[in-house]
Amino acid sequence: MESVWREIELRPGLRVSSFESTPSSDFSFSYQKKNSYLDFGFFLEGAIVNNLYETTTGAHRLENFAGYGGLGFFRELSGMVESAAQVKARIIHLHISPELLYELLVEDIHAVHDDLKNLLENKSDQDFFLHHTMDPIVHAAANELFYALSGGQCSRMYLEGKALELIGLQVMKLESYSGVHNTILTPREVEQIRDVQEHLKENFDVPPSMAELSKAHMMSISKIQSGFQELFGMSVFGFLKEYKLRKARMFFEDGDMNVSEVAWALGYTNLSHFSAAYKKRYGVLPKQFLNSVRERRTAVSACGCF
Structure with a gap:
């Protein structure tokens, strides 16, 4: 290329x-x-x-x-x-x-x-x-x-x-x-929370349990939860769900995978659950979004844009 x-x-x-x-x-x-x-x-x-x-x-x-x-x-x-x-x-x-x-x-x-x-x-x-x-x-x-x-x-x-x-x-x-506004985390704890975030991003398809995260990063479950709320404004589960749905949209934008393949790649074992979560987040079913992406790419190829 x-x-x-x-x-x-x-x-x-x-x-x-x-x-x-x-x-x-x-x-x-x-x-x-x-x-x-x-x-x-x-x-x-x-x-x-x-x-x-x-x-x-x-x-x-x-x-x-x-x-x-x-x-x-x-x-x-x-x-x-x-x-x-x-x-x-x-x-x-x-x-x-x-x-x-x-x-x-x-x-x-x-x-x-x-x-x-x-x-x-x-x-x-x-x-x-x-x-x-x-x-x-x-x-x-x-x-x-x-x-x-x-x-x-x-x-x-x-x-x-x-x-x-x-x-x-x-x-x-x-x-x-x-972390300068009324933080309840020490600099070391901020670093640990970010390590937990990276751990989740690297294993989003088969995410570790809270107990496994607590053991791996030597932090209590409550501290991890409160740390995520402070640094990222959401719970650990909320962060993981948002990350996976954003990842789904990125996969669709690439245009190489169908809905079932994306769902499996993200760790969803129930396609209906994935479709419902995607529609709740983006207001459209994943199949409809994927079709619109492919139609747009076809139109762009036809007109020779860029």
Whole structure:
């Protein structure tokens, strides 16, 4: 597969770009640029290393894997990107001016991460970078925007709406991750809860029991439950259900699996239960959604968009 780079200006001060590639051999490239935009990055598939050589915060080696995200602002930067052969990579970036983001967030500025807030309010001229694992809701929203952009059939208004939704989700999630507002968790417990989350994501099709999670991560069941409520705003069961349904939508968007295959891949043993859960979450039966995805892809292929 050849590398595909797409970029669209959605409105003055807001751009979206995506990158998709499966290199036949190891590759790397260097870059150097001046910048006046905030960059929200979402790594959806694969692995890419970004070596930042010269920034005002020093040198950084960022190892990005599927499920990682970042928010950065560097007025000047240079570095080198590296990727291994035969590893498919999918990435989407949102580039937004500080002035526009401040205008959008002015009513909620109190809830914004301190580094971002200081930049938007012109209280600091320091560059910054936040690197983190993505919340499953953010990951799914990023995938939706990626496929909408790559499909070519969506209007700019739709793309702009999805981009703003994704920025809004990410800004709020970044603050919830910081754990600075009346937290009842210690830094060590926050790390443990995130490890539990990763454990569930890696075994979503055959999830461990609460007792198994408690033993594996040396936390009480009640602490895990309260930790999930604090960090992610939902119970462990709620998180797992939401993650699986978002995963189902991603599988359908890929267009390679039928409803039964998706249900089995997610660990559902009863197709009716899966269909009911999907309809409750998205307002449409999975079969209907899959048909609409396939019809859309056929229409896009026929018109040769993108």
